[in-house]
Amino acid sequence: MTKNQVVLDACVFCKLFLQEPDREQAIALxxxxxxxxxSIVVPHLFFYEVxxxxxxxxxxxxxxxxxxxxxxxxxxxxIKPDIETLKTxxxxxxxxxxxxxxxxxxDTLYHALALSLNCPFITADKKHYExxxxxxxxxxxxxxxxxxxxxx
Numbered sequence: 001m002t003k004n005q006v007v008l009d010a011c012v013f014c015k016l017f018l019q020e021p022d023r024e025q026a027i028a029l030x031x032x033x034x035x036x037x038x039s040i041v042v043p044h045l046f047f048y049e050v051x052x053x054x055x056x057x058x059x060x061x062x063x064x065x066x067x068x069x070x071x072x073x074x075x076x077x078x079i080k081p082d083i084e085t086l087k088t089x090x091x092x093x094x095x096x097x098x099x100x101x102x103x104x105x106x107d108t109l110y111h112a113l114a115l116s117l118n119c120p121f122i123t124a125d126k127k128h129y130e131x132x133x134x135x136x137x138x139x140x141x142x143x144x145x146x147x148x149x150x151x152x
Contacts, residue, residue, distance in 0.1 A: 006033065006148075007114040008040045009107075009123035010049035012141050016067065017059055022124060022141055029122065029144045033075060036148055040075045041117060043109050081113055088112035096131040103131050111138060120147050 015026035033040055047068060054064040072078070081089070092108035103111075107128045114121035114137045123129060124141040132138060139147050 004037055005039045005041055005117060005119040007110050007117065007119060007121040008033075008042060008046075009110055009121065009125060010042070010046050010053070011124050012122055013046070013050055013071075014053045015124065015141075017054065017064060018057060025141050025144070026124070029141065029148075030071075032144075032148055038075070038148070039077050040071070041077045041079055041113065041119070043081055043113055044078055045106060045109060046076075046078070049106065079113060079117075081109060082116075085109070085112045085116045088115060092132060092135065095135065100131065101127070103128050108132070111135070114138070122147075 012026050012029065015023045016030060032038075050068060051061065051064060054061055068076075086109075089105060089108040089112035092112060093102055093105055095108075096102035107123075107125060110123070111121045111128070111132055115135065119137070121138045122141060122144055123138065126140065129138055129140050
């Protein structure tokens with residue numbers, strides 16, 4: 001795995017402003033990423049997904065854009081996926097089963113980016129995790145401490 005680089009799912013970032021049961025884990029993760037000097041790599045789609053969740057939750061969009069701005073300046077590295085990453089993501093949508101469903105292209109784009117960068121993809125999406133864990137480079141939010149090596 002690439003040192004000091006992670007792909008962070010938008011659903012994890014959204015927990016910074018949503019009141020969800022695993023919010024404290026997301027806050028601890030983002031703090032550890034900053035303390036450990038990690039680069040958070042995300043596709044451009046990240047901004048759209050975060051804003052869509054905030055709008056749906058009727059959360060103050062000015063606060064969310066402010067939070068995104070702070071993180072973009074400090075830790076976020078936006079990546080435009082290349083054709084190979086897009087192909088990998090498209091192929092990953094076939095993972096799964098007719099009964100349990102298949103991963104969305106949006107979710108697989110993050111995962112494919114992590115695979116192409118040889119770094120972990122951290123998600124809170126248990127369904128995506130179960131459908132694609134066999135492909136590697138994926139960690140659930142609740143297990144993030146197992147992959148980060150912070151320098152304290």
